[in-house]
Structure formats: C-alpha cells, structure tokens
Amino acid sequence: MSKGSFRYYIDKISYKSKEPFQFIYFTGWCFHLSGKPVNFAVYINDQKVNAEIHRFDRKDVVKKYNETDGKDIGFIVRVSDIFRSVYEIKLVAQVHQEKMILSCLNRDQLNRLDDKSIFEYSIDLYQKMDNRKNGYVISGWAIALDKQEISFEVLDCNNKVIESSLQLSARKDLVARKFISQDQAICGFQIVFSGIENEHYSLKLSTETDEKIIPLNSEMQSILKYLQLMNVENVKKAYKFWQKYGSRKLIKRVFQSRDSSQSTIDYNEWAKKRDATEVELARQRNHKFSISPKMSLVVATFNTPIPYLKQMIETVINQTYYNWELCVADGSTNKEVVDYIQNKYSDEKRIKVVQLDKNYGIAGNMNEAIKIATGDFIGLYDHDDALAPNALFEFVKAINQNNDLKVIYSDEDKIDSEWTRRFEPHFKSDFNLDLLCTNNYICHLLFVKKELMEQVGYLKSEFDGAQDHDFVLRCVEKVKNNQIYHIPKVLYHWRIHENSTAGNPESKMYAFDAGVRACQAHFDRQNLHVKVSHGPTLGFYRNKYILDNYPLVSIIIPNKDHIDDLDRCLRSIANKSTYKNYEIIIVENNSTEKNTFDYYKQLEEANANIKVVYWEDEFNYSAINNYGVTFAKGEYILLLNNDTEVINPVWIEELLGFCMRKDVGAVGAKLYYPDDTIQHAGVIIGLGGVAGHCFSGLGRNEYGYFGRLICSQDLSAVTAACLMTKKSIFEEVHGLDETFKVAFNDIDYCLKLREKGYLVVFNPYVELYHYESKSRGFENTRSKAIRFQNEIDGFEAKWNQILKHGDPYYNVNFSRCGNGFTLKKNIEKEI
Known part of the structure; x- marks a missing residue:
C-alpha cells in the first residue's frame, strides 16, 4: 500500500x-x-x-x-x-x-x-506437494491462549477425519518478534495428507475446552501471500483489472503471474545483479595489492574465427588487474591468426604470439604457449571463450589472502555464439577429490603456480581431449588441500557453438575415452586398485574399486517391533548380497509384541551370523548403535536402518571399496522412496535451516545438477540409514554423540570425521529402498518437538562455524531452501 x-x-x-x-x-x-x-x-x-x-x-x-x-x-x-x-x-x-x-x-x-475461540494461528502454506503423488502439505503455527495442548485433525468436505501425519517444531522467529512467549515456542506445525485435487478440506484445532475449524483454500492463501508483497503500481493495476474484468479473472491473472515468478529463475537476469558493477570495476582498477603476481594466460589457437579471437583477447585486455600476459601458440593452417594479433595488438606488449611450424595437437600447442609464459601463475584459456572483467582480480585477491595457494579455480557458465545469452552456470564444489575422479568439474578457469607446473610436467598429448583433466589430477596429487582454492564466482564464459565440445559432446568421443584413461592413470599412480569406465552419460566416469581382501563387515540394525520391515531388510541382504563375509547384530530396543521375540529366536536358530542383543534403556539412537558396535567383531561397521531394502547385489563391495582407503572415514548410499524417487543422495549442511537431504523427490534415473546424482563425491555428511565406517575410526571419535538421541547424530558423526581429516564419500552405486523412520515416527507431540528442538540447538551450538560459513561442498550461490542446487533468490541473505 x-x-x-x-x-x-x-x-x-x-x-x-x-x-x-x-x-x-x-x-x-x-x-x-x-x-x-x-x-x-x-x-x-x-x-x-x-x-x-x-x-x-x-x-x-x-x-x-x-x-x-x-x-x-x-x-x-x-x-x-x-x-x-x-x-x-x-x-x-x-x-x-x-x-x-x-x-x-x-x-x-x-x-x-472478533474471534471468540482461544486459538491464535496462521496458515503459512497449503499446497500440493511436488515430490509426493496426491500429497498435500499444511504448515503454519497455532497456540491456545490458555496454554492447553492442541490436537490437529484434517477434515474432508463431509467433516470426516482423514489420515495425516503431524510434525511439530519450534518457531523461534515468533519468539524473537515477541509474538509469542518462550514457553509457547513449540507451536509450528507441518501436516501431510493424501488428498483429491479440487476437493475441499479443513483443519481442526482442538483442546479439552474449545475447538476451531479452519477452511483450507490454497488459492486464496497463495493470493494473499502474493498480494502482500505487490508494490503500489501493481496494486493499482490489479484494482483496474478487477474493475474491468471482475474477481474470477483477477484470481486467474494473479496465479499466472505467481506461477511465472516462481518458475525457473532467469539466469541472465540473476547474473546481471551479481556481476561486478562499473563502480566496483573502477575501484578494482585503482586497487594496489601487496602481492602482485604476474598471471599468464596460455592459449592454443587453431584456425580460430577472427570474431571469436577478438572477443577472447579483448576480455583479457579489459581485465581490472594489470599484471598479466597473454601467450598464444598458433598451430593454424595459415597465418591469419598471427597476422591479426600482430597487426591489431602491436602496441600491447603483454600479448605474445608464436607461429608453430605445425599443429602439435591440443596438448602440444598449449605446451608451446606455456614455454613462452613468464608468469608466477599459469592459466589455461580456450581460444574461443571469454573472461569476466574481474577474473584476474579475484584470483590475485585469493593469492593475497593465502600466498601458499598453488591451484585456484572459479565457477563458469556458457554463452551462445552470438554473445547474447548466458546459461548453464556451473557453481562448483570446493575441492572435491572424489568428484574430480568422476568428472572434471574444475575445468575453467584454472590457474596453477608455475613452479608446480614445472614439478608435475606440462600437458600430455596422450590425453588429448582430456589433457586438462589429467593435468589437474597430477597437480592435486602434489599439493595439500589447503593449497587448493575455489572462487565461488562466475569468472569464465564458455562459448557454445556447433564445433564446441560442450555444444556437441558426441562429436568428440575421443575426449571422453581420454578422460577414462586420465582417471585410470591417477588411480594407478596412487596404487589404488580401481577400474575406471564410462558412467551413465558422457564426461562422467564410474570408478569401481577392486577388493584385494574381504574383511568382516558388522551390520548394526536397531529394531523395535516392526518385524515385517526387519524381515524384508534381512531377506534382501541374504538373497541379494554377493559379499558373504558379514555378521548382523540386531539391537533390540523396547519392543512390546510377543511375535517380535519369537521372530528373534527363529532368526538366531537359523542364522549363525545373526545375533540379537538387548538394549534396555530409553530410546537413544546414538546409544543404541554404540551399544551394538561393542558386540561387533568386524573391521568395518555398517549402520543400517531396519526399514531399508537392498537393491543392487554389490552394495557391500561398493561401500568397502571407498571405505578401505586410508583417507576415508565414512561412505553413504543413494536411497529411494518406494516410488523410486530420491530419499537421500547426501546431506547439505544448512539446507532447510540446519541440514537437509539434497535432490529429495527427483526420479531414480535423473542425473541431478551437473551429474551430482551419478557421481561418487566427497560430502560433509551422509545418513546413517546406510553408512559404513571403520571400527577403528568409530572408536577414535567415540562413536555417535549420545546427546543427540534422535536427530543429527549421523551428521554430527560425519562432521567429527571431517574434523579429524577424514573424507565422507557418497557412492551413488550403493542403492537401497528406505521406508524412512517407520519405527520412530514424527515429532508429533509437544515433548517430542521440545526434544527435537533441543537437538537442533545443540547441533547449532556445536557446529556453528560450518553453519555460519556454509557447506564447502555446496556453492554459496545456491539457495538453502528446498531440495538444493537451485539459484539463491534475491531475498536470501548472502553468506
């Protein structure tokens, strides 16, 4: 207004x-x-x-x-x-x-x-769920002014109660705004139910002395939320539209506008708001660094179209950082490229060009450019691409912050041949060794310290097409992780045209074959017994570890009743697993049904490798698993939920392959809901507030953002619904933290491993169904919600630094809302 x-x-x-x-x-x-x-x-x-x-x-x-x-x-x-x-x-x-x-x-x-009930409430969201068929979600908050406990029920159009699941949570935002008192903080709710489209539903709030029925209207709820943020001009337009066409057409118009605003963000517009402004670029040009290294950009040209060549060179000349050189080695079939550079840029002494006596291939030509480079850092640059004007400034800024850096890389995007549209931004992980062995995610823009390049050698012609992948693997083998730095800014524009690898990948199959050989060479140098092959799509590789021995694996499965779930889990292990050297320890905790104990007896009588141990204290997921591990005889511990079901037979081998590496502390799996959508493909710290599963709800055959769903990779955490770890390391970090009785114990465990210097690996080739916490249920009572909130508070206090600075494997340009890997919206706080 x-x-x-x-x-x-x-x-x-x-x-x-x-x-x-x-x-x-x-x-x-x-x-x-x-x-x-x-x-x-x-x-x-x-x-x-x-x-x-x-x-x-x-x-x-x-x-x-x-x-x-x-x-x-x-x-x-x-x-x-x-x-x-x-x-x-x-x-x-x-x-x-x-x-x-x-x-x-x-x-x-x-x-x-005037509302004469004792309830205060707000319905913040009521809508159909994207990742659940016929699923609807209601979320908001509610309190009873007399502080009685509230019951929640969903009613259909006939006022009959329908089945729903409730999760309560704390609303610290309302407490901070003095909207409610601290003792009323557990007032947030999320209710999920299965419904019918266009059917009318209501939410019933009730206490012992009062009740209120709230009609649910997703259209009006969404319109009200949308209108709250309309600026004055749009309000005037809406009023005129209503006068002319009436309320029904206004509602339709609002929804069209709303749907458009909530669809995929226009990356071009998004990028413009984040690119360095002219004011910032001017400031950079006047900035004096205490360390001013010479940055050498090396380029191999081959019959490069002059318009592309010109744009490539101009984006270097327009850099805000001054101490650079551009070294061009031309293997073209004519002198057009060299003549153009010498005639056009004869006054620019920072540009060097050499005409080669023949075309030595991609690696050979780049090596000739490297030979004439005199810089402190060498950057690999393609002949038809472009740099952001602040690219070199940002690299030098990083060097000034840490003069020990030896490998530095940035984010990148693609640009069309007409230079009119930017698209497919690649917002990368911080250094991620296992991801790099699956895909050359580092790619552009990469600078390497000259002395490191001299140490590892130049580009190798036998890897032409993947020469940069082989090169960066050789570089990272020789440096410490803290000498590798990722700049989370788009500083490189990869031009797409019909002859480019990015635009037509099948045209350069040789490059992907070279990628397989580059990764294989890396593992061979590391004396790791790995077989590299092409992955599900070009440019992504599968690394299968070949086991040289078969250690005993102790599978720990907590269980309370639910013997149907447990039986399905055990039968899938026995009937599908090709790995046979395992034992199963079932940790019984507080079952009440006689059938459960009869089933345990039958299991132990029929299976020499199954043992049931009894936990007789209150439910504490961490303590229960720690107790089970004390009975384990294996070198390797596999924490497994009772509501899982094995899919692929080599799941244990796939977990062991990574876990047997000295630098790996834990390995996790890809888990699916029964409808073959993703339940777990890794945990992102800060997603959804504290931590969340990424890619939840995507289809089983989807690849995810830049193939992250099909890549073995290092992550901050994986779920203990299926997690393998070394028993020695489990004991080294004192197992699961028993202060986290229900939630965050697995994430905390992974972060403890990372604090000790171990990697946590997600392996997408370990696949199971997960029927998700059937044994435990939701935080659907006030006492459970208070306990859950206490664990959130404990986790935030313990790991406040990673929550503050962000997950290193999740780019800061991504939103922390939703299922991850979507562009950060303008209203989200910058880290």
Missing part, C-alpha cells in the same frame, strides 16, 4: 473481545521514503491508548521495494486494554509531523474480526 511518503502492508489483524483474552494486534510492515523511523500509535474511540510495539527486519519486502533495506520495518502493535464498548480502533503511523492512518476499523468490521 502507498499513501504519501509511507509504504506499508498489514499482514494480519487479530481481535478478541471475550474475557479473559481481550486484545487487538496488528502485524505487517511500514517504512517512510525519507528513511526515518516510523512511530506507531493506537486510538480506541479517538483516545490514544498504551500499546506494545515490537520491530523486526523484513528482508522479503526489499524484493519489491528498493527504497528500503528492510531493517526494522516489520512491526507488531498490540493493545491489551480493550474498552468494553468499542466503536472504532485506528492504527496510525507518524514520521515527524506527517501522519498516516494505516488501519481504521469500525464496529461492524470489529464484529466480523
């Missing part, structure tokens, strides 16, 4: 006149174009009354209004002293002498608002 110099929106007004809970509150946002703070006052029957006022940031508003930074513009204004006879209530905003009535409610309006 807009009036004068005020911009505002009232999100919600809640009014209760029934004793003992008599109050009115307004919540929303308001700012003044002058930037000065806004004061609020409430008048009842034209008499000013005392009001509690709480302010907070509203960064979401910045997306629609660039006149504010969102700081302290959110408000809650509450009045508890309500007169018995009220005929008008006004909320007034004031900056100096300028006043604005934000809301004026007469008696009739107050009567319509």
Whole structure:
C-alpha cells in the first residue's frame, strides 16, 4: 500500500473481545521514503491508548521495494486494554509531523474480526506437494491462549477425519518478534495428507475446552501471500483489472503471474545483479595489492574465427588487474591468426604470439604457449571463450589472502555464439577429490603456480581431449588441500557453438575415452586398485574399486517391533548380497509384541551370523548403535536402518571399496522412496535451516545438477540409514554423540570425521529402498518437538562455524531452501 511518503502492508489483524483474552494486534510492515523511523500509535474511540510495539527486519519486502533495506520495518502493535464498548480502533503511523492512518476499523468490521475461540494461528502454506503423488502439505503455527495442548485433525468436505501425519517444531522467529512467549515456542506445525485435487478440506484445532475449524483454500492463501508483497503500481493495476474484468479473472491473472515468478529463475537476469558493477570495476582498477603476481594466460589457437579471437583477447585486455600476459601458440593452417594479433595488438606488449611450424595437437600447442609464459601463475584459456572483467582480480585477491595457494579455480557458465545469452552456470564444489575422479568439474578457469607446473610436467598429448583433466589430477596429487582454492564466482564464459565440445559432446568421443584413461592413470599412480569406465552419460566416469581382501563387515540394525520391515531388510541382504563375509547384530530396543521375540529366536536358530542383543534403556539412537558396535567383531561397521531394502547385489563391495582407503572415514548410499524417487543422495549442511537431504523427490534415473546424482563425491555428511565406517575410526571419535538421541547424530558423526581429516564419500552405486523412520515416527507431540528442538540447538551450538560459513561442498550461490542446487533468490541473505 502507498499513501504519501509511507509504504506499508498489514499482514494480519487479530481481535478478541471475550474475557479473559481481550486484545487487538496488528502485524505487517511500514517504512517512510525519507528513511526515518516510523512511530506507531493506537486510538480506541479517538483516545490514544498504551500499546506494545515490537520491530523486526523484513528482508522479503526489499524484493519489491528498493527504497528500503528492510531493517526494522516489520512491526507488531498490540493493545491489551480493550474498552468494553468499542466503536472504532485506528492504527496510525507518524514520521515527524506527517501522519498516516494505516488501519481504521469500525464496529461492524470489529464484529466480523472478533474471534471468540482461544486459538491464535496462521496458515503459512497449503499446497500440493511436488515430490509426493496426491500429497498435500499444511504448515503454519497455532497456540491456545490458555496454554492447553492442541490436537490437529484434517477434515474432508463431509467433516470426516482423514489420515495425516503431524510434525511439530519450534518457531523461534515468533519468539524473537515477541509474538509469542518462550514457553509457547513449540507451536509450528507441518501436516501431510493424501488428498483429491479440487476437493475441499479443513483443519481442526482442538483442546479439552474449545475447538476451531479452519477452511483450507490454497488459492486464496497463495493470493494473499502474493498480494502482500505487490508494490503500489501493481496494486493499482490489479484494482483496474478487477474493475474491468471482475474477481474470477483477477484470481486467474494473479496465479499466472505467481506461477511465472516462481518458475525457473532467469539466469541472465540473476547474473546481471551479481556481476561486478562499473563502480566496483573502477575501484578494482585503482586497487594496489601487496602481492602482485604476474598471471599468464596460455592459449592454443587453431584456425580460430577472427570474431571469436577478438572477443577472447579483448576480455583479457579489459581485465581490472594489470599484471598479466597473454601467450598464444598458433598451430593454424595459415597465418591469419598471427597476422591479426600482430597487426591489431602491436602496441600491447603483454600479448605474445608464436607461429608453430605445425599443429602439435591440443596438448602440444598449449605446451608451446606455456614455454613462452613468464608468469608466477599459469592459466589455461580456450581460444574461443571469454573472461569476466574481474577474473584476474579475484584470483590475485585469493593469492593475497593465502600466498601458499598453488591451484585456484572459479565457477563458469556458457554463452551462445552470438554473445547474447548466458546459461548453464556451473557453481562448483570446493575441492572435491572424489568428484574430480568422476568428472572434471574444475575445468575453467584454472590457474596453477608455475613452479608446480614445472614439478608435475606440462600437458600430455596422450590425453588429448582430456589433457586438462589429467593435468589437474597430477597437480592435486602434489599439493595439500589447503593449497587448493575455489572462487565461488562466475569468472569464465564458455562459448557454445556447433564445433564446441560442450555444444556437441558426441562429436568428440575421443575426449571422453581420454578422460577414462586420465582417471585410470591417477588411480594407478596412487596404487589404488580401481577400474575406471564410462558412467551413465558422457564426461562422467564410474570408478569401481577392486577388493584385494574381504574383511568382516558388522551390520548394526536397531529394531523395535516392526518385524515385517526387519524381515524384508534381512531377506534382501541374504538373497541379494554377493559379499558373504558379514555378521548382523540386531539391537533390540523396547519392543512390546510377543511375535517380535519369537521372530528373534527363529532368526538366531537359523542364522549363525545373526545375533540379537538387548538394549534396555530409553530410546537413544546414538546409544543404541554404540551399544551394538561393542558386540561387533568386524573391521568395518555398517549402520543400517531396519526399514531399508537392498537393491543392487554389490552394495557391500561398493561401500568397502571407498571405505578401505586410508583417507576415508565414512561412505553413504543413494536411497529411494518406494516410488523410486530420491530419499537421500547426501546431506547439505544448512539446507532447510540446519541440514537437509539434497535432490529429495527427483526420479531414480535423473542425473541431478551437473551429474551430482551419478557421481561418487566427497560430502560433509551422509545418513546413517546406510553408512559404513571403520571400527577403528568409530572408536577414535567415540562413536555417535549420545546427546543427540534422535536427530543429527549421523551428521554430527560425519562432521567429527571431517574434523579429524577424514573424507565422507557418497557412492551413488550403493542403492537401497528406505521406508524412512517407520519405527520412530514424527515429532508429533509437544515433548517430542521440545526434544527435537533441543537437538537442533545443540547441533547449532556445536557446529556453528560450518553453519555460519556454509557447506564447502555446496556453492554459496545456491539457495538453502528446498531440495538444493537451485539459484539463491534475491531475498536470501548472502553468506
């Protein structure tokens, strides 16, 4: 809304006149174009009354209004002293002498608002789920003013209760805004149920003394959320549209606009907002570094089209960092490239060009360019690509922050041949050895210290097509991890045209065969018994470890009743596993059904490698697993949920192959829901708040962002629903932390391993179904929710640094919302 110099929106007004809970509150946002703070006052029957006022940031508003930074513009204004006879209530905003009535409610309006129930609530989301067939989700918060516990039920159109699952959570945001008290923090809810499209449903809140039925209307809920952030011009347009076409067409128009705004983000527009501005570029040109290394860009040209050549060179000349050289070795069939460079850039002494006596191939030509380079760092540059103007500045900035760096790489994107459209940004992981052995994710732009290049040797012609992959593997073998640095900025533009490898990968099959050989050579140098082959798609490789011995694996399976789940799990292990040297330790914890104990007896009588041990204390997932491990005889521990089912027969071999490496602490699996969608493909710290599974809900045959679903790779954590680790390492870090009784214990374990210097590996070729926590259930009671929140608080306190700085394997340009690997939205806080 807009009036004068005020911009505002009232999100919600809640009014209760029934004793003992008599109050009115307004919540929303308001700012003044002058930037000065806004004061609020409430008048009842034209008499000013005392009001509690709480302010907070509203960064979401910045997306629609660039006149504010969102700081302290959110408000809650509450009045508890309500007169018995009220005929008008006004909320007034004031900056100096300028006043604005934000809301004026007469008696009739107050009567319509008056909610005589004891409930305060908000439905924040009601919609169909993308990753669950016929699934619907309701989320929000609710409290009972008399502090009774609330029951939640979903009703169909006939007011019959339908089956649903409930998860409660703490709403610290409401506590911080003084909206609720600390003892009411466990008020957030998420309810999932199976529904029918276009059917009407309601949410029933009830206590022992009161109940309220809330109709659920996904269209109106979404429209209200959308309209809250519409700027004044759009509000005017909406009003005119409504006058001309009516409410039904307005709703349709709003949804079209909403769907468009929520679809895939336009990367071109997204990138423009994050590229260095002209002001920033000017500042960089005047900046003096304490360390100013010469940065040599080496290029091999071969019959390069002059327009491409010109753009490639110009993006170097336009760099904001000055101490560079461009070294070009030309193996063309004519002198057109050399003549053009010598004639066009004769005054630019930083450009060197040499005409080769013949075409020595990709690696050979690049080596000739390297020979004329005199820089401290050597950067590999393709003859038809381009640099961002701040590319070299960012690399030198990194060197100044850590002068021990020897390998530095950046993010990149693609650009069309006409130089009009940027697309497919590759936002990369920080250094990720196992990912690099699966795919050359480092690619462009790569700079290597000259002395390291001299040590490992130049590019090798026998790997032409994948010569850079072989080269970077040889480089990282010779340096420490802290000497490798990733700049999470798009500093390189890879041109796509019909002759480029990126645009037509099948045209250069030799390059992918060379990639297989490059990875194989790496493993051979490391004395690792690995067979490299092509993966599911070109440019991605599968690394299968060949076992030289077959150690005993102890499989630890906690169980409480649910013998059908357990039996399915055990039968899948016995019937599908090709690896035979294993034992199974079932940790019985607090089962109550006689059939369970009869089943245990039958298992032990029929299977010499199955043992049941008994945990007789309260449920504590960490303690139960730690207890089970004390009975393990194997060198390797495999933590496994009872609600899993083996899919591929070589799953144990695949886990062992990585886990037997000295540098690996744990290995995790790819897990599917029963409908063959992804349940787990690794854990991202910070995703969804604390930690979340990436790619959840994608199909089994999907590749994920830049193939991450089909790549063996290092991650910060994997789930203990299927996790292998060395018993020696498990004992070294004192097992699972028993303060995490239910949640985050596996993530905490993985982070403890990484703190010790071990890698945590996700292997997509270990596949199981996971029926997910059937034994435990959800945080559907207040006591469970409090326990869960305590574990969140404990995890955040213990691992605050990684939560603050971000997961090293998850690029900072990605959103921390949703299932991961989507572009960060403008309203999300930058790290």
